[in-house]
Amino acid sequence: DVKVTQSSRYLVKRTGEKVFLECVQDMDHENMFWYRQDPGLGLRLIYFSYDVKMKEKGDIPEGYSVSREKKERFSLILESASTNQTSMYLCASSLAGGSLTYEQYFGPGTRLTVT
Amino acid sequence: DAKTTQPNSMESNEEEPVHLPCNHSTISGTDYIHWYRQLPSQGPEYVIHGLTSNVNNRMASLAIAEDRKSSTLILHRATLRDAAVYYCILRSMDSNYQLIWGAGTKLIIKP
Numbered sequence: 001d002v003k004v005t006q007s008s009r010y011l012v013k014r015t016g017e018k019v020f021l022e023c024v025q026d027m028d029h030e031n032m033f034w035y036r037q038d039p040g041l042g043l044r045l046i047y048f049s050y051d052v053k054m055k056e057k058g059d060i061p062e063g064y065s066v067s068r069e070k071k072e073r074f075s076l077i078l079e080s081a082s083t084n085q086t087s088m089y090l091c092a093s094s095l096a097g098g099s100l101t102y103e104q105y106f107g108p109g110t111r112l113t114v115t
Numbered sequence: 116d117a118k119t120t121q122p123n124s125m126e127s128n129e130e131e132p133v134h135l136p137c138n139h140s141t142i143s144g145t146d147y148i149h150w151y152r153q154l155p156s157q158g159p160e161y162v163i164h165g166l167t168s169n170v171n172n173r174m175a176s177l178a179i180a181e182d183r184k185s186s187t188l189i190l191h192r193a194t195l196r197d198a199a200v201y202y203c204i205l206r207s208m209d210s211n212y213q214l215i216w217g218a219g220t221k222l223i224i225k226p
Binding site (some may be wrong): 035 | 151
């Protein structure tokens, strides 16, 4: 089974802190994704990566950056956390290629609270 | 981006079939219909996908209307473990193969 793990289930940080969220997948997937999920808004894509060191902005990249130095690991960085970044953060991975059929596999999520 | 419309919530009795509707009137010919679900306190999980024909797998069935403007996810015998938010998503080449998520349908299963 595909396994996507995230470094923390719950995280509390202060405004202005630098925050790292890490995601690891064990199925050699090329694509990895970071979403945030807020009540009533569904999942919104922050960034995705289709290969090591490659990244593309999603719908809401402002205030975030990402790093993918190894194929299995994709990190989300909040350079200076703000209270409006309090949210559930979800990481996902999938096979690459132009297929519209490949499913995404999700981690359990990290609930980040910025105070 | 093509969008989907789902009811906010539905209720069903345990061990009965559940039909979850989804409207996607602006679907294009190459868009795939994907369904995911999210159990409480978990990340979403893939359920099923289809293009034109009805599809079955171990989790559910997907019935796609002939004009493709709507689809229905069918859980043949719901259990309490099926209580989740179900998302109907169109996957489009226009959106760079991304999944565009809506608000989903919260399915409540009554024992």
